[in-house]
Amino acid sequence: xxxxxxxxxxxxxxxxxxxxxxxxxxxxxxxxxxxxxxxxxxxxxxxxxxxxxxxxxxxxxxxxxxxxxxxxxxxxxxxxxxxxxxxxxxxxxxxxxxxxxxxxxxxxxxxxxxxxxxxxxxxxxxxxxxxxxxxxxxxxxxxxxxxxxxxxxxxxxxxxxxxxxxxxxxxxxxxxxxxxxxxxxxxxxxxxxxxxxxxxxxxxxxxxxxxxxxxxxxxxxxxxxxxxxxxxxxxxxxxxxxxxxxxxxxxxxxxxxxxxxxxxxxxxxxxxxxxxxxxxxxxxxxxxxxxxxxxxxxxxxxxxxxxxxxxxxxxxxxxxxxxxxxxxxxxxxxxxxxxxxxxxxxxxxxxxxxx
Amino acid sequence: xxxxxxxxxxxxxxxxxxxxxxxxxxxxxxxxxxxxxxxxxxxxxxxxxxxxxxxxxxxxxxxxxxxxxxxxxxxxxxxxxxxxxxxxxxxxxxxxxxxxxxxxxxxxxxxxxxxxxxxxxxxxxxxxxxxxxxxxxxxxxxxxxxxxxxxxxxxxxxxxxxxxxxxxxxxxxxxxxxxxxxxxxxxxxxxxxxxxxxxxxxxxxxxxxxxxxxxxxxxxxxxxxxxxxxxxxxxxxxxxxxxxxxxxxxxxxxxxxxxxxxxxxxxxxxxxxxxxxxxxxxxxxxxxxxxxxxxxxxxxxxxxxxxxxxxxxxxxxxxxxxxxxxxxxxxxxxxxxxx
Numbered sequence: 001x002x003x004x005x006x007x008x009x010x011x012x013x014x015x016x017x018x019x020x021x022x023x024x025x026x027x028x029x030x031x032x033x034x035x036x037x038x039x040x041x042x043x044x045x046x047x048x049x050x051x052x053x054x055x056x057x058x059x060x061x062x063x064x065x066x067x068x069x070x071x072x073x074x075x076x077x078x079x080x081x082x083x084x085x086x087x088x089x090x091x092x093x094x095x096x097x098x099x100x101x102x103x104x105x106x107x108x109x110x111x112x113x114x115x116x117x118x119x120x121x122x123x124x125x126x127x128x129x130x131x132x133x134x135x136x137x138x139x140x141x142x143x144x145x146x147x148x149x150x151x152x153x154x155x156x157x158x159x160x161x162x163x164x165x166x167x168x169x170x171x172x173x174x175x176x177x178x179x180x181x182x183x184x185x186x187x188x189x190x191x192x193x194x195x196x197x198x199x200x201x202x203x204x205x206x207x208x209x210x211x212x213x214x215x216x217x218x219x220x221x222x223x224x225x226x227x228x229x230x231x232x233x234x235x236x237x238x239x240x241x242x243x244x245x246x247x248x249x250x251x252x253x254x255x256x257x258x259x260x261x262x263x264x265x266x267x268x269x270x271x272x273x274x275x276x277x278x279x280x281x282x283x284x285x286x287x288x289x290x291x292x293x294x295x296x297x298x299x300x301x302x303x304x305x306x307x308x309x310x311x312x313x314x315x316x317x318x319x320x321x322x323x324x325x326x327x328x329x330x331x332x333x334x335x336x337x338x339x340x341x342x343x344x345x346x347x348x349x350x351x352x353x354x355x
Numbered sequence: 356x357x358x359x360x361x362x363x364x365x366x367x368x369x370x371x372x373x374x375x376x377x378x379x380x381x382x383x384x385x386x387x388x389x390x391x392x393x394x395x396x397x398x399x400x401x402x403x404x405x406x407x408x409x410x411x412x413x414x415x416x417x418x419x420x421x422x423x424x425x426x427x428x429x430x431x432x433x434x435x436x437x438x439x440x441x442x443x444x445x446x447x448x449x450x451x452x453x454x455x456x457x458x459x460x461x462x463x464x465x466x467x468x469x470x471x472x473x474x475x476x477x478x479x480x481x482x483x484x485x486x487x488x489x490x491x492x493x494x495x496x497x498x499x500x501x502x503x504x505x506x507x508x509x510x511x512x513x514x515x516x517x518x519x520x521x522x523x524x525x526x527x528x529x530x531x532x533x534x535x536x537x538x539x540x541x542x543x544x545x546x547x548x549x550x551x552x553x554x555x556x557x558x559x560x561x562x563x564x565x566x567x568x569x570x571x572x573x574x575x576x577x578x579x580x581x582x583x584x585x586x587x588x589x590x591x592x593x594x595x596x597x598x599x600x601x602x603x604x605x606x607x608x609x610x611x612x613x614x615x616x617x618x619x620x621x622x623x624x625x626x627x628x629x630x631x632x633x634x635x636x637x638x639x640x641x642x643x644x645x646x647x648x649x650x651x652x653x654x655x656x657x658x659x660x661x662x663x664x665x666x667x668x669x670x671x672x673x674x675x676x677x678x679x680x681x682x683x684x685x686x687x688x689x690x691x692x693x694x
Binding site for chain 1: 408410411414536538539540565567568569570572573574575577578579581582585586599602603606610611612630631634
């Protein structure tokens with residue numbers, strides 16, 4: 001049992017390491033500014049709500065974290081990425097706000113249909129998108145990136161059509177609540193927590209995780225072993241679509257409007273990055289959900305840190321890129337071999353035997 | 356000229372006939388067309404290549420041009436929507452040349468790559484008017500440019516603030532300002548930043564704490580504003596380089612337990628003046644917005660008429676723009692807004 005624990009720690013070592021690294025920058029920055037070194041970690045209650053940079057990271061990182069759940073499953077089962085998630089988020093926004101405001105209206109303060117119908121229809125649309133992607137990948141054997149490229153470009157455009165190419169505002173408090181606060185806790189944090197809880201419970205108490213991994217490791221062998229590989233891949237894409245819908249729900253409610261041009265823009269890259277930062281191979285197979293989630297919050301930590309440091313959003317991708325290069329290089333085979341030679345032979349052998 | 360125009364109209368008719376199936380708007384002009392064929396001599400034929408219909412602003416712009424260049428006003432307008440593609444615009448300009456229109460109005464989607472086609476227009480003797488955005492070509496290749504002056508908008512915001520502070524008796528006080536900038540490098544971002552800075556430099560008591568990139572979006576504007584509020588205790592003024600970022604900033608300010616607008620402790624200035632910004636002003640969240648006027652039609656009509664009369668026109672023509680603040684009757688102004 002203790003060796004198993006060691007391995008888990010090892011798998012999560014890199015993601016946690018990079019997160020600590022990012023937080024260290026904040027500590028150094030705070031010290032340089034003459035603040036208390038731990039300002040970064042301080043969480044206070046201000047104006048009746050939780051306040052602090054850590055809260056900001058968890059709040060703002062919600063979308064990436066939810067997307068990372070779906071993306072991890074997709075990567076694991078199909079050895080490919082779903083690049084349509086950002087567009088599906090935007091499509092959710094378009095669908096939901098169009099229904100809530102009524103087609104053609106751009107600024108309402110009353111629902112045209114009950115909130116639940118708007119959200120339900122949006123999430124359903126997102127699931128249908130996932131179904132479409134999954135069908136192409138699982139049954140048509142189209143490469144995931146090509147298959148999802150269709151909705152990557154079309155999803156946002158459909159959203160724009162639904163909203164008549166305008167930004168639709170839904171100024172109703174109950175709609176804003178999803179992106180706002182419940183009591184003193186930001187609602188997005190609660191939504192992320194719920195999603196993570198459900199995902200981890202399902203993976204822990206059902207064999208789904210094992211199915212997904214075995215399909216990802218060897219599709220044919222799994223089929224021979226009795227799994228319906230295509231169905232499992234399809235399911236993963238539907239879950240990914242649903243996650244994109246949930247992320248879209250948070251993003252849309254934050255700005256209480258369907259800004260279809262900008263909601264979820266480039267979010268697919270953050271989601272894929274989160275999976276990679278979490279120490280998961282983009283080649284499919286074994287996955288580690290906790291790693292992906294840490295990856296997602298690490299990305300947000302980088303963003304929040306850069307913002308706090310006053311780096312303009314135009315330049316921040318450069319710093320993001322540097323972190324990504326570092327982590328990807330460390331995880332590459334030649335680098336692993338190099339570390340092996342450094343005397344970690346024994347542990348690696350143990351890890352391999354466990355795998 | 357009489358024969359030439361006959362050919363032009365004939366060609367336009369053919370073109371419209373060809374497209375009528377796909378475009379309702381063109382169908383309309385097609386039916387209008389048949390009446391003109393009898394009285395076409397007096398009409399000025401104008402080819403207008405529009406970028407697309409990506410925003411409310413753009414739609415208002417298109418509508419304004421269409422409403423100004425009507426048959427009653429003595430124009431026959433051939434409208435081409437390029438759907439965000441430069442190739443389509445080049446194609447449109449070439450077809451205008453073939454149809455021997457009297458004037459070409461071009462709203463270039465990008466600044467570069469226009470030399471060849473504008474040279475063709477010049478060789479054909481058709482004056483070209485650039486609308487909204489500039490093209491990076493030799494000045495000889497176009498007659499004039501009509502657009503908005505982003506730098507003046509920024510300057511106006513600065514002057515309004517100076518005036519407002521003076522009225523509030525705060526003109527000696529230290530004023531701490533932050534700016535939410537638009538996407539770095541965008542014409543509106545550069546102009547509005549520079550314009551505001553010229554006024555800022557004249558006031559020693561104004562301090563620009565920080566300028567951060569908010570990407571022209573509400574979500575980013577809110578996130579950036581949250582960061583700024585955490586960083587600086589006493590922000591007096593927030594300059595948002597478009598309305599969307601201002602909405603985000605207002606939310607961030609409210610979440611941090613601060614107040615803004617005319618009755619609050621943070622002054623918010625914004626640009627563009629979309630309808631939603633009027634709602635925000637009526638709600639008392641934003642102090643003033645500075646217009647970016649899309650209604651180019653009337654001015655365009657004036658330019659075309661003076662060109663037709665053989666007068667020379669200024670090479671650079673700016674739109675008249677105004678501002679709106681909470682002292683005005685916003686409810687009734689809002690009703691008249693086209694976008």
